Structures are given as structure tokens and as C-alpha cells.
Amino acid sequence: MESFEPATGDGPQPPATAAREAEVRTAYEGMLQIRRLVNGPAGASVPAPWELRRMPRAVALVLEAAGIAPSAVDAQGRRTRTGYRVAPGTSGAATVEVTWLGPPGGGAAEAERERLTACAATLEPLGWSCLLYRGPRRRRFLEVEPPR
Numbered sequence: 001m002e003s004f005e006p007a008t009g010d011g012p013q014p015p016a017t018a019a020r021e022a023e024v025r026t027a028y029e030g031m032l033q034i035r036r037l038v039n040g041p042a043g044a045s046v047p048a049p050w051e052l053r054r055m056p057r058a059v060a061l062v063l064e065a066a067g068i069a070p071s072a073v074d075a076q077g078r079r080t081r082t083g084y085r086v087a088p089g090t091s092g093a094a095t096v097e098v099t100w101l102g103p104p105g106g107g108a109a110e111a112e113r114e115r116l117t118a119c120a121a122t123l124e125p126l127g128w129s130c131l132l133y134r135g136p137r138r139r140r141f142l143e144v145e146p147p148r
Contacts, residue, residue, distance in 0.1 A: 086098055129145050
């Protein structure tokens, strides 16, 4: 049996099946339960220690569970779907970058501010700090870090 991995936007498009939805829901509910157990009164509003050790995985799980579409790539590494991409941050080990990517000419750049703002609105209630920046070629990205 393979272990569940949330979609980061750098792999193939996850299957749109009831089984995948159930896996995502189970993983997300498990994350919230772990938070309640280890965080005490802070409950589900603070990331658990495992999330801090595997931040890209935790952030991708939250976004996928919220129904936000991940980007996808084919076997040659070409973008085939517009959506979020979660990757380790470039400004340090304790950050994650969320970008909004898609196939060339697919309109991802025009939608990135709105979509990344929606990603931040999903992550912040769960204790993540999110800052929207402009990066190379004036493309926006969301820097996500644990609460301080």
C-alpha cells in the first residue's frame, strides 16, 4: 500500500475520484486531530510539530483539502493544469513558497493575485503566516511560515 501524499503542483494531476477525496479528507482530519492532541488549548489553530518539519507537505494538504486546484505537470515536466504549486522557500528552511502556475498562455499570471490571496485566506486561520510578494519577472508568490 502506498502512503498518501498531497498534491504539491509538481506532479501529475491527482485523480478526481471519490477515493482521492476520501484520502484527502482523512489526512486533513487526522492533521487537525493531531493538532488538538499536541497543542492543548490552542487546538487546531496552531501547526503541530510534524507540520513544521514537513512544511511543504502540510501546506499542500491544507490547500488540497480546501478544494483549491493544484497545478500539474506531464512526464516531460510541462505544466498541464493551472493551480497552486507548493515548494520549499528560498529565503530559509522555515518557509514555503506557494505560486500560481499553469500552461503557457493559460492565464495563470492574470489570476495569481486573487488565487494566492485565496490560498492565504485558507492557510491563515490554521496558524500559518502568509505574505504576498513579487518575485522574478514580476510574478507574485506567497511566502508561508509558521507563527512566531
